[in-house]
Amino acid sequence: GWKMENVLDEEIKVINQTVAPDEHVICALSGGVDSTVAATLVHKAIGDRLHCIFVDNGLLRYKERERVMETFERDLHLPVTCVDATEQFLRELKGVDDPEKKRKIIGKEFICIFDDFAQELEQKLGKRPAYLVQGTLYPDVIESCPPPGSGRSHSHTIKSHHNVGGLPKDMKLKLIEPLKLLFKDEVRRLGKILNVPEGFLKRHPFPGPGLAVRVIGDVTLENYLDTLRLVDEIFIQSIKDAGLYDVIWQAFAVFLPVRTVGVQGDQRTHGHAVALRAVTSEDGMTADWYPFDGKFLAEVSQKICNSVRGINRVSYDITSKPPSTIEWE
Numbered sequence: 001g002w003k004m005e006n007v008l009d010e011e012i013k014v015i016n017q018t019v020a021p022d023e024h025v026i027c028a029l030s031g032g033v034d035s036t037v038a039a040t041l042v043h044k045a046i047g048d049r050l051h052c053i054f055v056d057n058g059l060l061r062y063k064e065r066e067r068v069m070e071t072f073e074r075d076l077h078l079p080v081t082c083v084d085a086t087e088q089f090l091r092e093l094k095g096v097d098d099p100e101k102k103r104k105i106i107g108k109e110f111i112c113i114f115d116d117f118a119q120e121l122e123q124k125l126g127k128r129p130a131y132l133v134q135g136t137l138y139p140d141v142i143e144s145c146p147p148p149g150s151g152r153s154h155s156h157t158i159k160s161h162h163n164v165g166g167l168p169k170d171m172k173l174k175l176i177e178p179l180k181l182l183f184k185d186e187v188r189r190l191g192k193i194l195n196v197p198e199g200f201l202k203r204h205p206f207p208g209p210g211l212a213v214r215v216i217g218d219v220t221l222e223n224y225l226d227t228l229r230l231v232d233e234i235f236i237q238s239i240k241d242a243g244l245y246d247v248i249w250q251a252f253a254v255f256l257p258v259r260t261v262g263v264q265g266d267q268r269t270h271g272h273a274v275a276l277r278a279v280t281s282e283d284g285m286t287a288d289w290y291p292f293d294g295k296f297l298a299e300v301s302q303k304i305c306n307s308v309r310g311i312n313r314v315s316y317d318i319t320s321k322p323p324s325t326i327e328w329e
């Protein structure tokens, strides 16, 4: 491991040598660890010449926007523009079942919004931003170009960051990738020095397309997204209460658009089913389902059915990766 204080000083120096005093930088924050640490680092170097955007696409988790904006503003003092694009995203996703089509639509909408943000910024500043910050990590770099020898090399081919999904080519932004020589645990240590809250640094990974790949089929039907958010929050909170959050790689709920028969009180119900998923993993490439004890699962199931309207069945996913993937779509 490297000494993170030295890495921090070195990175700040490099950023200040790269970005001229009259140049501006933009960054898309996903709410994840990597983009947050990258932006915080750049902000420390160049201050308010950094301009961040956070997009609420309507596919975020329970109170996600409020929670991450509070961290950005209160804990990190990052200059962030929050755009609520829920209507725009859900309009485009209406009637779409296919997982890859959903991803394409979400990627395309994101680029439109990012493009608008850059143009508005250009008008305000009287010049276009010159750089884009990305939270690319070392494993993303070696995946596309294994370095010779054992030392970590600066030279690499750039792989587009899948959370951002590629950016318009005519934007001509140069990249700043301050984490490109670091592994995930090193990013967490760096984040700690930069005062990113501990709880934030330990968050499970969350896919760019968000809950769109966790509501099976058309995500815009009825109140599927809101229902899923409530179920997911109960599951995650129960995992935290049981002290299991940090041993699990990823945990989440999936909304199943099938109706099954139940009996609640003395009423026959015809409600929806959800699946819970929790896996352990080193890197997301392979994964094992997590063996919760029966008592834990029974309590979570009961809590969900008792408090989330419309849900009368909870199942637990006991497939590993392979043969399944971690996400259901």
Ligand code: XMP
Pocket: 103, 162, 163, 205, 206, 207, 208, 209, 250, 284, 285, 321, 324, 325, 326, 327, 328
């Ligand atoms: P799978 O489902 O392929 O997931 O086993 C492996 C890891 O990747 C995440 N994932 C995504 N992340 N955009 C992302 O940014 C995506 O489209 C996407 N699909 C899956 C998944 O959450 C897991 O951590």
